[in-house]
Amino acid sequence: MSTPATPAQWRAALKAEGVAFTEFAGWTTRGRDVATGKIFGPVHGVLNHHTAGANSLATIATVGRPGLPPPLAHAYLPKNGVVVLVADGRANHVGLVAKNVFDAIVAEKPLPKQDKSQTVDGNDSLYRLEVENLGNGKDVYTRAQYDSWVRFNAALCRLHDWGAGSVAGHLETSVEGKPDPAGPVEGYGKRGPFTFTMAQLRADVAERLAHAASWNPPTAQETTPMAPAYVNLGLLHGYQLASGEWTEIEFTQEWNDETGDHAASSAVFVAGPARFTGTLSLRFEHLPEGDVVQVRQSEYEGATLKQDHPIDEVIGTPGGTFRTIALTNRLGAGRTMRMRLLNQSAEQIEVASAVLKALVWKES
Template sequence: MATIPWLVDVLRAAGIQVVVEGDWLNRGRPGSFDPIGVLWHHTAATSSATNPHPALNICINGRSDLPGPLCQALVDYHGVFHVISAGRCNHAGVSGGSGPIPAGDGNTLMIGWEIDYNGVDQRMTTAQYDAAVAATAAVLTRLGRDSSHARGHRETSTTGKIDPSFIDLDVMRSDVAAKMAGGGGGWTSIVDNATAGRFTASANWGVSTYSGQRYGADYRYADPVAASDAAWYRFAVPRTGNYRVEAWWPANSGYNAATPYVVATTTGNRTVYVDQRATGGQWRTLGTFTLPAGDANRVAVSRWSSAAGLVIADAVRLTEV
């Protein structure tokens, strides 16, 4: 059975958080596997910050009518790649042909990502999209193929599949192409809670060195309240354009499950909620936003959360894309 044992290393080299699920190197379906592209799916399960990968077990073990594994990797609510198989998987069925992907056995021709969202009244998260774009770009580079070899299941299906819902697949390919061409390698800046002149917070925010997952020497914390009392990060954005916004926090079961990050964009403030009980000690993508040029407060951590647990403000990174 042919395999892609390089998958985990390629994903991690692209900056993607990877969780290896069991004996992934030896898990797979019998039959040929010589991939030339990447196929995107959605699982049809409803994921959430507290239940980020509800379809994982099915993707590993399959269903009564379709034996697993059902994809090479599942992308959870937070954008984490759960790598399931280095071999052939039951994800694509028969390909009717799309772009450079010919008609034939889709499971032979393509590596599959199952993105864990329901696709009916739930869209994929920004973290899922950004991680899937980065992973697709990295894998296609490894395969020696261009972005046209990234497809959605609804494009290759001969049975009327609709996945992945709520995304423009041409835009997806454009984003993959930009990433393959070095997109995201422009201006970048980090503001930590200890960065002089760049971080402001009221006296209600304490200082802690408790967690070893912190960025830098310490971090700030506060109780949630029904008022913003935001901790602000100031950036000198060089030009109006698209910027990836990432946050770093130490995770702890006593921290807040719905911490609001506020991004001041060209069209007003956008709020993204994160679960600071999990996925700490690393950069986590909040999304890509259009930011105006200038030196000003651009990202905030607000205390206005209905969830219990301390709200944490540690570090924020902006990267031009």
């Protein structure tokens, strides 16, 4: 719980983190506190959105949308990567937030699936950043834009002594099925093109927070793009998944022509230093309808678990359950990545198939 940033604190925090920014006229006194009779704060986190439009500054700052008076955010991030400060008070942006997700943001715990039965007004206590993107799955976030995106979130986290767990996306909090933020990213640091995920944004914010605010991510030294390796792994046979235990997926077949950084019958699918993007397709049998299997990427050094990444959930459906999960991550030197499953059903279920396809860029 923190007192909202003052204009002076906004400026100092963004400047220290290396965020290029400008100030929209009147931002220091703009807000909906008086109009609503509700004071903004205390604050608990940062909520990230995409605009689903272009040149949205006026809409966000002074025009609003039908039935939604401005300001619609505290800051706006266009393609050039220069943040525009829009409002310092309460903004009309978040709407209803699933209470179970809000509580997880406050506690900086992995965000659960939204429980729509209980909600809170996110406008009371979450900062908002609107990032310019059409939201059509094709419009690309620029490299400069994503770099400022990471720095902006890190600046507010550092100001309030929060971790990256205080960073969330509208798709994670909304009870209305909002899909944002989403879309392809041009690149970041040494990383080439990748698909935006909140898990990756939080990982990049966490990396910044592990350094001084003046830190800059290393950039690629190569003069030509590095060709990725193709990894295509699966199971020869299904296996049983007991209830209540984290179990590693042991991939037992490789379908590509070149040898990858893994051995046959191994839970390791990539070794660092590397970055990768791809999918994991899972099919379960005997998972009761509505029951859950949790899926997560986990980093190891040797046999020691070093870091767990945010959880994805697979929910049982009639007649067998299928789910494809997007994978995007970066792995440091000396670490390996594994996929782990937790069967939360009381029943023993079968992992009928698991197919992992990824492009892996090795780093020096």
